[in-house]
Amino acid sequence: MTTTLPDYYFRIRENGAQVFRVDAESRNRRIEMDQIAVVNLRKRDIKPHGDRVLSAEDRSAIEAWMQDRSALLATREVDDILRTVDHLNLTAQWAQSRASEAQLDQITDALLLAMHDLRNVLVRKKADRLGQNSPDTSA
Template identity: 80%
Template sequence: MSTALPDYYFRIRENGALVFRIDSETRNRRIEMDQIAVVNLRKGEIKPQGDRALSDEDLTAIKAWMAERSALLEAREVDDILRTVDHLNLTAQWAQSRASDAQLDAVTETLLLAMHDLRNVLVRKKADRLGREA
């Protein structure tokens, strides 16, 4: 295991992160975390903390993190959808084999409306894609 600390720490928050520069070369061997920026992934913004000016090294590290984080979130989003497909299959099996009448009464309308809405969106998006290809 490496004992070297990274130069930057990104505290994840919704839509981005707080960026800290790590300093482990302090006199008392304490780890200092100095907040240098706030990142908003959705807007693609990097805001320096206070009156601070970010160095080229800071910006390069932050932009690399932003690219990696965006790719990770995109992959997770697709994985979540594929898990939803699995869950829909498990729900169908549950409804067919184990659900009581009372349980089905409790979920049927909500499930049907959600599935109808999803089907409409998927069909419309598919038609849009096919229209662009033609």
């Protein structure tokens, strides 16, 4: 365990975080955390807590955290999708080699509809990208 604590603590929420200033120098040698802001990553919004006014240092630390957190979430999102590809491959192997008729009856319609929906989205998005990248031949 490190001997120094960070100046800020970010309690993760579904769409951001509550931001606390950490004070390890209080009397009685207790760690105190004072909430200073609430962050909304989706809106890129920082709201001071209560009547608090955020310092330039506070805002800088929060903005750095927001940038780091957004990058981490983007990386995780792609990783989750790549795991889904692996899982689809494992599902195909399971359906081909081990699944009982009752198990296949239980999952087939839901899986086929989800895969059909995903295929439609992917084909449409790919067509849009190809249309944007092709030279204009209508002239």
